[in-house]
Amino acid sequence: MKRLFRLIFIIITILLIILFSGKIKDNESKALAQSIDVYTLLSNYYYDNFINKEINNEKHIKEYNIAENKQEIIIRNYYLKIEEENEKLKNQNIKSTKNAYLTFDDGPSDKSTKEILEILDKYNVKATFFVLGSMAEKNPETLKFIHESGHSIGNHGYSHNYKYIYSGTEKFFSDIEKCESVLKSILGDDFYTKLLRFPGGSSGNRKLEIKNEALSRGYDVVDWNALNGDAEKSNPSREYLIKRFKETHKNKKNIIILMHDTNAKETTVEVLPYIIETLINEGYTLKVLDEK
Ligand SMILES: [Zn+2]
Structure with missing residues (x-):
């Protein structure tokens, strides 16, 4: 009888260990899943920010280019005017x-x-x-x-x-x-x-x-x-x-x-x-x- 009890005790212990280790694993994977979520969230956050930054940068570059083009147009107009006038003066044969x-x-x-x-x-x-x-x-x-x-x-x-x-x-x-x-x-x-x-x-x-x-x-x-x-x-x-x-x-x-x-x-x-x-x-x- 004593032997039988020992055997049952050992079996129960083994079963408990198996059950318990399964739970630990479950918890571990849950924790891992949670940590992945946090990581994903963080990386998404940084990625979104990076994209926004890029978009803003591009917007600034575009705005800058437009401003620069406008400036160029103004300056080019002056040059065109000058060329036109010089042509006129040439045609008028002024001394x-x-x-x-x-x-x-x-x-x-x-x-x-x-x-x-x-x-x-x-x-x-x-x-x-x-x-x-x-x-x-x-x-x-x-x-x-x-x-x-x-x-x-x-x-x-x-x-x-x-x-x-x-x-x-x-x-x-x-x-x-x-x-x-x-x-x-x-x-x-x-x-x-x-x-x-x-x-x-x-x-x-x-x-x-x-x-x-x-x-x-x-x-x-x-x-x-x-x-x-x-x-x-x-x-x-x-x-x-x-x-x-x-x-x-x-x-x-x-x-x-x-x-x-x-x-x-x-x-x-x-x-x-x-x-x-x-x-x-x-x-x-x-x-x-x-x-x-
Ligand atoms: Zn004036």
Whole structure:
């Protein structure tokens, strides 16, 4: 009997061990499954984040490229304009000498104009000022001073409000005529100019009809084929202006240089002596536009 009990005890023990070890295994695999879940979750999380990061990166790159393209288009437009103007000048057969026309838009201003005039005087050169009627009203004495100093004065309209002036041919010319009457009221009825510079330049299909009308009304529409880039960004550095001037006037015989006469354009005044000296050294004759 004792033996039988021992045998039963051993069998029960073996059975218990088998049962128990099975449970342990079960628990182990459950724990493993759980750990896999956590791992999968974590890796999914990181993977999702990685994908999001990649998407965001790509989005940024795309946005950057679009911005860069826009910048390029703006710059390319300038170059196209320059080429077009050079072609025109070639066709007009303007003398074989090198001529440079300094032009200043958007004045007269109460501070910059005087400084520009002093520099021009120092080098004994004359320039063309495309003035705004609204600015002439504010600074009539400065306008008189430009005129009396022998510089040329052109019409740049009254308001410089693109939205208004380019919304219709009649609106454009009423703005131009308003400027004309302001100029006459300050400089006298004898004052006369047919020099006209469209705000923002005259190129583009949108302005073609107005441009043709201007030509048929006897205006001399003047754009530019070189510039110092002072309107391309706010507060441009002296280095930037010099760089743009060098780039845009290179290898051209006749150049019309666009610059701006506003109090905000301090560096324009600062680099003007350099521009004049460079042009003189390169053999250009500096002229005013109505000498054509
Ligand atoms: Zn302007």
